[in-house]
Amino acid sequence: MKQALVVEDLAEVRDWLADIAQAVFPGIEVTAVGRVDEALAQAGSGAFDVALVDLGLPDGSGIDVVRTLHRQQPQCLAVVVTIYDDDEHLFPALQAGAFGYLLKDQPREALEAQLLRMASGEPPLSPPIARRVLAFFGQNAAALAPPLPSAQQPAVEEEEKVRLTEQETVVLQRVAKGYTLPEIAQQLGLSRHTIAEHVKHIYRKLDVSSRAEAALEAARRGLVK
Template identity: 35%
Template sequence: MTQHADATPPPASNGPVRISIVEDDPHTRRLLGNIVTGASGMRLVSDFSNCADAIAALPAQRPDVVLMDVNLPEMNGIECVRRLKPLLPKTQFMMLTVYDDTENIFAALSAGATGYLLKSTSRDELISGIQQVHAGGSPMSSAIARKVVRSFAQPAPQPPQVPADPGSEIATLSEREQEILGMLAQGFLYKEIADKLALSVFTVKTYTRRIYEKLHVHSRSQATAKYFQR
């Protein structure tokens, strides 16, 4: 963790936007810090390479905006936001990541993030996004915004019917969910499944939760039993 000159929380004022960064890649963390430091009306409070340090320090620092990566060691950034938001209700969390899939987007927004930008965002767009989220907006990269709009344009899903037998329950799973269930049944770890399918571990866990819900089970062993009963 790196703390900067004004790491102590300030009284309410119209001073510079106080920003903290949670990013495990040193080069990216340094680049973001330089952008913030060089921007007018902004001040870098601290930066962290992992969620544990951020969770320990940020409640006392009370930054205005936190730039949060998604793919972090030990704990992902979405879970970090979920834990920090109740402790920092006035702090705005903006995800800054390479992930543009709807699962991560909606998980982040549900956790308490109010902005979602891709790391390919330009310097000017990032600065504008920080200003927007601090002013009460919800900045999103254009590609992200389009996905959000498309998802709301889709018809609401019908309530699922409880299948009569394990075979019909398996049939309710999507092709990807059946593929992951098969690998879970074969004993593959989440990371091994993620590597084989070119997905993030977080995405594999999300699929797994959906599989459990559709099969009405609560564990891998119960899901595996239904898989082999089909």
């Protein structure tokens, strides 16, 4: 491993991932970017051995980065590193060519151990993801990706378009109550990086840009009084 690409828009998390890559692959040179367009530009101008790619980016999805790397640089092992453990993110990423899929809420030591397996050709998968993949194939599902909505299906209500996950709802409630990110992380037993990721996705889903706006949305949803 000589060249690594890290794609993550949160600067603190980006530095954390870059540090992990350098610890796992000693001597590797890391290029770190925070947007899809920057990652695509790097894919077109440089050659990478491994890429650590977040999915939720300001200008699009990290799946587009994975797909481009898989097509233009088949030697590059693209590993998704995200907070999403659902089928709607997992299987499209694998279809796009992801070599692995890791969850950020694991201890750093676990992430490093899973990435080290790449040296022997083993795809790095967080345990919950490995179980989900096995269960999927155990059910003999017809296709990897969830079916797209058809024209005959009823229109999705606006509230459903901005539906939060259970974890995001809990985080939003605590943000609205004035807790800091480190406090929320301690309360939920998660890392600060994971909470920052949840907040990023909450703000993006709700189209808000401040804690005050998030608190108003939490009140509208009945999460705080």
